[in-house]
Amino acid sequence: MEKKEWYLEYEIHKNRPGLLGDISSLLGMLSVNIIAINGVNDSRRGMLLLSDSKEQMEQIQEILNTIENITVTKLREPKLRDRLAVRHGRYIERDADEKNTFRFVRDELGLLVDFLAELLKKDGHKLIGVRGMPRVGKTESIVASSVCANKRWLFVSSTLLKQTVRKKLASDEYSLNNVFIIDGIVSIKRSDEQHWQLIREIMRIPATKIVEHPDIFVRQTEYTLEDFDYIIELRSDPDEEITYDLIEKEMDKSSDFSNFDF
The missing domain is CATH 3.30.70.260 (ACT domain)
Structure with a gap:
């Protein structure tokens, strides 16, 4: 047996x-x-x-x-x-009301990367949202998880190195082994219809999509938070409030936020 x-x-x-x-x-x-x-x-x-x-x-x-x-x-x-x-010696905190929401603090980045990598290893469509304040480690954790899961990451919109707003993909970038990373703020504030056509096309691909700032992303799109399979919250400390007021004020004051770190 x-x-x-x-x-x-x-x-x-x-x-x-x-x-x-x-x-x-x-x-x-x-x-x-x-x-x-x-x-x-x-x-x-x-x-x-x-x-x-x-x-x-x-x-x-x-x-x-x-x-x-x-x-x-x-x-x-x-x-x-x-x-x-058992592996890390602590349980991942889960929201009591929203069962698909998982909470981490910055000193748990190893646990977060391990958790997210296990999700990325599963084939098929997954839509994952990542909430967190600037410079808390969101994008770095996503990239590290992709490496652990042996997946290729692809920025559809981002400000990690420079402002990225993709309008099309190369033929080899449609691979189901890719992790498509979307910055919800960048896509909302600095995109055009071509970019959104690309996002809709990516959403139909049976692969993993990760959206940073999902609450901003759903405000002006046809997508809702109910479309997300998982929501991950990352804070500097357990009492930190995740708010977009400061980010939106900075964005409204500047027409060029290519160096602004989300």
Whole structure:
């Protein structure tokens, strides 16, 4: 019988010496292989396991429920967030109301790049929005994730190196292996109908599209936030407010913002 991966997470109410060893020994006696272990927050530990059957894991859960000082909080086939939690030792914060919105702070760029790279590895259409204030690391994270996912990134609109507003693509740039990067502010403020025809054409390609500043992007287009499969928020610190007032004031004052860093 082929073994299957499982994610086990338990909360520790009182950490005593040898607790992890006892749980590991129990899993070993039941012929369950431990792939990885890590703390996933201050009081919880996560494990990636390899087991023969669901029944075996249910049996393990029953035994673990008899152990004092711990409570099993998750036992399931591992999701992407579970794998990354064990790998990085922390869970990705997810919006309680908007389930497709994930939040990161700047000191979690490694976790963000890993998460986004896993999304980029999946084939087919995906529309991803990235919110964040200037110089927080949005574009750099997108490029690094593309490299990790072995994808080629292509700027449709951007101010990273110089003002970019593409109106057409070369024939080899229509590859499904490309990640198409759109700066929502640049496309709204400094584009023409040819640029928007290109964006509509790109939207029909079954590949990944990433839009920086998606809230600005949807204001004057036929697209809505409901069209986005994922929204990623990146902040300098957890309390930072993402607002576009300052950016829009600077844009309104200048007819040339090619050096303005979004």
